[in-house]
Amino acid sequence: MDYIKDLTRDKTVCILGFGREGKSTYRILSEFCSPAAVTIADLNPVDKEKNSLPDSVDIVCGSMYQNCLDRFDLVFKSPGIVLETSPGSLKCTVTSETQVFFSVYRDQIIGITGTKGKSTVTSLIYHVLKESGRDAKLAGNIGIPVFDIVPDMKADSIVVCELSCHQLEYMTVSPHIALFLNLYEEHLDHYGTMERYANAKRNIYLHQHPGDKLFINADIESEETGAEQFTMSAANDTAYIYVHDGVVSCEDREYRIPCDSVKLLGIHNHYNIGAAYEVCRHYGITDTQFQSALCTFDPLSHRLELVGNYAGIRWYDDSISTACATAIEALKSVPAPGCILIGGMDRGIDYTDLVRFLSTFPVEVICMEASGKRVYDMLTSPGNKAESPERFHYAPHLEDAVKLAAEITPAGKSCVLSPAAASYGIFKNFEERGDVFKSLVKAL
Numbered sequence: 001m002d003y004i005k006d007l008t009r010d011k012t013v014c015i016l017g018f019g020r021e022g023k024s025t026y027r028i029l030s031e032f033c034s035p036a037a038v039t040i041a042d043l044n045p046v047d048k049e050k051n052s053l054p055d056s057v058d059i060v061c062g063s064m065y066q067n068c069l070d071r072f073d074l075v076f077k078s079p080g081i082v083l084e085t086s087p088g089s090l091k092c093t094v095t096s097e098t099q100v101f102f103s104v105y106r107d108q109i110i111g112i113t114g115t116k117g118k119s120t121v122t123s124l125i126y127h128v129l130k131e132s133g134r135d136a137k138l139a140g141n142i143g144i145p146v147f148d149i150v151p152d153m154k155a156d157s158i159v160v161c162e163l164s165c166h167q168l169e170y171m172t173v174s175p176h177i178a179l180f181l182n183l184y185e186e187h188l189d190h191y192g193t194m195e196r197y198a199n200a201k202r203n204i205y206l207h208q209h210p211g212d213k214l215f216i217n218a219d220i221e222s223e224e225t226g227a228e229q230f231t232m233s234a235a236n237d238t239a240y241i242y243v244h245d246g247v248v249s250c251e252d253r254e255y256r257i258p259c260d261s262v263k264l265l266g267i268h269n270h271y272n273i274g275a276a277y278e279v280c281r282h283y284g285i286t287d288t289q290f291q292s293a294l295c296t297f298d299p300l301s302h303r304l305e306l307v308g309n310y311a312g313i314r315w316y317d318d319s320i321s322t323a324c325a326t327a328i329e330a331l332k333s334v335p336a337p338g339c340i341l342i343g344g345m346d347r348g349i350d351y352t353d354l355v356r357f358l359s360t361f362p363v364e365v366i367c368m369e370a371s372g373k374r375v376y377d378m379l380t381s382p383g384n385k386a387e388s389p390e391r392f393h394y395a396p397h398l399e400d401a402v403k404l405a406a407e408i409t410p411a412g413k414s415c416v417l418s419p420a421a422a423s424y425g426i427f428k429n430f431e432e433r434g435d436v437f438k439s440l441v442k443a444l
Contacts (some may be wrong), residue, residue, distance in 0.1 A: 017078025024145035114181025266333030302434035319434030330418035338413025343372020344421030
């Protein structure tokens with residue numbers, strides 16, 4: 001706590017973005033620190049009374065809310081805020097909860113990023129450590145701001161922290177243990193190019209020190225930082241951690257995943273299990289302890305979550321899916337696949353691989369919303385020699401898609417919502433999209 005006290009003492013501080021993390025930052029500032037003044041800046045209105053904010057806190061709202069930043073000594077940027085001016089062009093110092101927390105506790109942190117699987121791996125590592133008696137703390141993009149766990153931190157605490165590209169974008173501190181699970185096209189509406197998106201992700205390891213450890217997908221090129229590097233793969237048998245046929249191979253060691261006993265569905269989750277297994281070994285977790293905890297781990301919602309059997313169809317919610325690879329894995333993972341629901345906000349990602357797969361994979365395909373319309377047009381274009389093109393359908397919205405799926409999915413088969421697209425502009429987030437999907441299914 002001393003670090004943030006010294007950082008903010010007698011400073012004019014702006015909290016940029018007053019969502020979950022912004023509110024967490026304010027709590028720490030108001031309870032433990034003595035800044036000269038605090039201002040909250042947000043695009044949306046901030047209700048002082050509703051948020052129990054005193055008159056001494058200034059509020060700046062509206063479309064010009066970022067024009068005020070150079071009035072302050074220090075700006076805490078929330079992850080969801082896109083800076084209109086680069087930090088280097090501002091007179092103020094731009095930081096974040098994650099930057100400050102990592103500056104103090106980096107040696108106690110396991111950081112996990114990747115386009116897909118990071119929430120599952122984060123939750124699984126935390127669960128294994130906790131079940132094995134370690135003082136583990138869960139935080140980050142998983143939904144728990146890092147400042148919320150500061151009061152409970154001890155010298156032997158292990159922080160398991162999920163990190164999004166937005167949290168990593170301006171980071172100059174990396175965790176002691178870093179996991180970079182995979183990298184697919186995503187967030188191109190924000191970053192513009194795959195290179196800029198990848199560069200944001202790379203901050204998870206770029207500032208590591210000698211003695212640190214990096215576990216990284218073998219398909220991702222990495223720079224030398226002095227940290228010990230371990231490659232991971234489910235396809236490349238030369239990787240340090242090679243996951244195949246339910247077996248995690250690490251040099252001369254093997255761990256066989258109890259596939260019939262774990263609740264995580266899908267071959268892709270074997271890779272996630274392998275990554276978690278090797279990290280947990282670093283903390284002295286035995287195979288027996290790992291397996292015991294793995295078998296009691298409940299998958300997170302909206303990740304190939306079984307909704308139930310309705311109208312003679314087995315329904316799965318994979319609303320977390322925002323990439324081609326995850327939609328493909330969903331169809332490979334659910335039992336007896338009969339139908340998939342594709343589409344959402346169009347972020348401009350390349351759907352070629354998904355279209356190629358759907359053109360030959362024998363399921364009904366229902367496309368919806370803007371990105372779904374693009375996929376549908378690609379599937380039904382004269383140049384695409386798809387098998388049984390009558391399998392491809394377009395429904396404007398999720399409600400229409402669920403109704404159509406109930407009519408055309410063969411009895412006894414599975415239907416999965418795996419959109420390969422973002423939910424923004426249509427739903428608040430992927431959680432709301434998944435909840436709406438489950439409600440529609442249960443109302444059949």
